[in-house]
Amino acid sequence: MIDKSSIPSRLSSVVSKTIKGECLLVPLSSHIADMDSLYRLNETGAFIWNAIDGQKSVSELARLVANEFEVDPEVAMRDTVEFINAIEKFVQLNVS
Numbered sequence: 001m002i003d004k005s006s007i008p009s010r011l012s013s014v015v016s017k018t019i020k021g022e023c024l025l026v027p028l029s030s031h032i033a034d035m036d037s038l039y040r041l042n043e044t045g046a047f048i049w050n051a052i053d054g055q056k057s058v059s060e061l062a063r064l065v066a067n068e069f070e071v072d073p074e075v076a077m078r079d080t081v082e083f084i085n086a087i088e089k090f091v092q093l094n095v096s
Helices: 044-049 059-069 075-086
Strands: 006-010 014-019 022-029 038-039 091-095
Touching: 006 059, 014 044, 022 044, 038 044, 044 059, 044 075, 059 075
Parallel strands: none
Antiparallel strands: 006 091, 014 022, 022 038
């Protein structure tokens, strides 16, 4: 279960690519892109994805979202947790 103290880190088998302003997550299988499993990110999702570094907790990511998009911290937390839950198969979650 993802909570505020969870620390997401990106899997090396997933790369992000920005094509014509659209950020996509592309899973790799044997170093080949799985084009049938693309995941499109909106602006907030791309911001969170780029901030995931294996060191920041979900709480810290939510604070960054609140500051960047000037939204209420509770809204930022809800949106951050929702996003990470949605892309959980693309990230490895560590819980400290």
